[in-house]
Amino acid sequence: MDNILLDNDIIDRAIKHYGERQRINQTIEELGELIVALSKSIRGFANKPHIAEEIADVEIMLHSIKRMLDLDFFVDMEIHHKLERLTEKMKRGEI
Ligand SMILES: [Mg+2]
Structure with a gap:
């Protein structure tokens, strides 16, 4: 599910503009x-506001790419499958 703050109108205008x-x-x-x-956070220089x-x-930008290539549905499907697989791996105790 996309973040509700990701305004499609603004994102589409930016794609057209740039x-x-x-x-x-x-x-x-x-x-x-x-x-x-x-990478800096792993080395002990965690800066949460900057990471955010x-x-x-x-x-x-990823939302922009999904809009440009009309990939919303396919990305959601991939997320669903990958999280299912991850759940199964964790149940089996795999790393
Ligand atoms: Mg940046």
Whole structure:
């Protein structure tokens, strides 16, 4: 389920305004920023407000990609299957 704050109208306007290629580049950039923030937290430099900011950036951009490629339904299906598999793995005691 998507975050109700992710306003489709604003996201669609941004896709139209900046273009799909730029939105993909922005997504890659935001993913990189989240990787850096999480990596710093493992090394003992956890900055929760900063991690929250980077997660928000990534969620906005992933939602944009789903809108651009019309993937909402397929992503939801994948999430459902993957969480079912994860549940089974944990029940079996797998790592
Ligand atoms: Mg960012």
